[in-house]
Amino acid sequence: MNQIKPSTAVDEKLQRWMRDIRRKLHQYPELSFQEQKTSLFIQKKLKELDVSYRNGWGGTGVIATLGEGEIHSGHVGLRADMDALPVEEKNLVPYASKVKGVMHACGHDGHVAMLLGAIVLLKRYGCRSKVSCIFQPAEEHGNGADRIIREGALDGGVQVVFGGHIDTHFPTGVITVDEGVICSYADPFSIILRGRSGHAARPHEAKDSLVAGAYLVTGLQTLISRETDPNKAAVLTLGRFASGTAHNIIADEAVIAGTLRNSDSEVRDRLLAGLRRMTQSIGDQFDLQASIVFHDCLPAVINSTYSTQIARQAALEVVGGDRVVSQGRPSLGAEDFAFYQQKVDGCLVRFGANSLSINSPAHSGTFDFDENVLKVGAHWLARVAMDWTAVSELGKA
Template identity: 45%
Template structure:
């Protein structure tokens, strides 16, 4: 771990403390106004005004859209590089007790998106001062990462047109402040959802022989579906099946006619995903036949896995080593079973997604999405300097545009 203060040695910053203070103010301002997916109007206005304040052209497509900033480079043939941050918060009530906690009841920045926006705004400031970067830099502030796949909205709007590579990242308490995870290949899992609707035959609790109990069928399925992981999935391919919601019954003495199970599937390879999806359908049909019920399966495709391209991961590693130091650039031991819609960008454009440590030494670990989640703000200038250096390194390393 670094022993010098956060930001020591950050490149191109005349006064690191002033830069840190500015980024903290940005992060706290955004933290106060969390907004849910596709409703990020105040957040978008905040970002647009900040970009314009630093002389960066910015456009906003209105509710449901994102903010796109563009820094013009010196050379029209140099690679165009995109940086991405997410604008949306989460439903929930914040429990951090911070003086700059959410001012919007029922909404909270519990996933660090406020920090991501502040970092990319900081990188934009570094790249727009003094000598301009070699090529154009596209700053993508997207809506709806948590729910709704806002990345696809931005892609449909054409933000990746002419872009040679895109880079993003996420804060985490899995690493300490001053550490960064850079890896090639699979970084996050595929996420899918399913709904099982069980229809039996309702009846009186005293006469079960006259009914088909939907709750019994649902209970059977809850147990049986776990064997898709424990007995049917290759153990070298991480797989998770979770039943997160069960709804059934109306009264203690009434046999339920209907039950609904809702769950999620996380996989890292397509073969494992296909096997689980086929298994859910097979078990649903078998449970229905066994108990004389009807089971309808609804499968909802979620975000694909994030897969970093090798060339762009090496660019990130070199940039990270200059900002964080070689010993604090860490590999990922195994893919996260979380999901990230940054994956959609990587289907169209090469890129790399990293994880930035944001837990201060001595802090208890707090998971993302917890109402108590917060970040060590010393990560902000590190992240901003890293993103700026990624742009510079990518424009040195990638081929010129024809």
Template identity: 40%
Template structure:
């Protein structure tokens, strides 16, 4: 799919593979930032480095309406098992979510805009620490986006083939809250359970009861998830555990459902403690907000897709992803749109993101670069009217 020139496509592939070979965790993306700044320098684009420690923000032109484009930079603590010739050379760290591709696409868009943008200003935001570190907040706190009137980003998505994009207004990702439940009973010998209060029994009751919040309390029209991901308790087989701990995640797309589920978790945990005469405490750790695309910016993004590929490229995502994205922090301050960009690789259709064998179709790079550049151009045109 010849969306960009062969030379630009090859440059994006080279950058993507270089970053892939040298992945870095959140707030450690020193080498990645160096690759970015070198390419921006080659393009004649000035940049500001060290934003939130490792972030980079560059600007094309300094007059007219300001539009921001964002790419995340960080990798994951996963041992790569792809067998690719450009596989990670860093033990225990890999790009398993496509952020290497996001950086390459934004640099490709920078090349297109540097050559073609005649009016307006575009901020190129290379953000650290999306994977749990909330790097978007560091970029916002820098003040460099204060003049931005809109912001856009792409996220590679293995559910769709290259050449397909999901652009929709409203919620497209979930709140990503965490819960920790601590249980204290009374330890004792396993042969005399009547003299003890078994924290593992209490924990087991809570785990099973939590499943009824989504299945029996939440309106099924609202996507929601309550999952216990970790259980700790006990140390030896012949002793009753005095303490236990449950850790899990809550995923919702509506504020009132979020509150309902948090209330339900606390009620169920406390009731189990009363039932078994154990001490139970619940801590809720708020995660990323829900990404809510604004209507006007979503329409601009759809127009951009039609302009570069055609309307047939637009597909209906139907419902929000239950994953999280700190792009949500930008959208609390600036209108914008996060787009899902098809990048399914043949033979890897069933391999999800955050997998040790994750990879994507590099043909998506040209599409993403062209989309970001066209979206910026259209937004500037609209803001200028």
């Protein structure tokens, strides 16, 4: 069965429409689970496009539905995250953030614009199967994907979820597609050491949590250097160590917060066990209470074979063979897209967005991206939904 695939290329008018959306969102960034204005803005655009939606997912999320009722061979989910970061923008651009200390420093403004652009394309070229367009809150902090999935975002027959992330490590026009692990496990944790305060001159009457904490900070480094296969990437960063109140008071409490990242489940299990073991043993060693809690842990993003095939095919159609590349080794960054893949098939790709004039790291106050990536992202999202539908249809024929 030969199917003629309609062109989904983005014209200049649609590119300008997406660019304006991106710039508007960029000026009014909102932190995780606080994306109220962003949510209302998305809903306004969906109304203009005459697309039905449900809002309130995770508080601010919006899921628009297309193509209901024609064929039921496949039901695709497309995902864009909506939130910004607690970063002060340093760019001197007309669309710079107007919200002090908050910035779209990860490109999620672009992701929303792309998904709205994909909706325009899917409507324009006809959408034969149901597509759920998921505008998801709180990717950066709080695992919004996990929350909206628990609220039922994938109920109703979503079989696969596709998404893409803007990435300035790659030039504009490139799409990276990789099967298997592409983003690491992330396990943030807090360690609390509770001793007993006392006079600086009489340590034998106290239990010094600061000294115990300092030993632990140093000791934990050996989990990576002495207990991890050097051929397997893993990182342990302790980003916070708080203890004590004055130079002449022995600290009764120390708090150490950090995150563990790696891309191998066996390595992860061993490191998690090591963190618990060392925390426990420092308590025994210094005769104080030691506890560790893990919070907002993220699974790895693991692209399935089948969804990756469809994602690669769509990328080839959108940017051509020489521009579909591998991202290389798995990133030690984390992505809550992983939660969709715990439930259904799914593939996350990266859209290159680096031009000669723009090359700044994500999560920094100087981050920006080449807006030509919006064309690529919208086109790929629409294309991958249509390709999935066509393949599902063929499978049922």
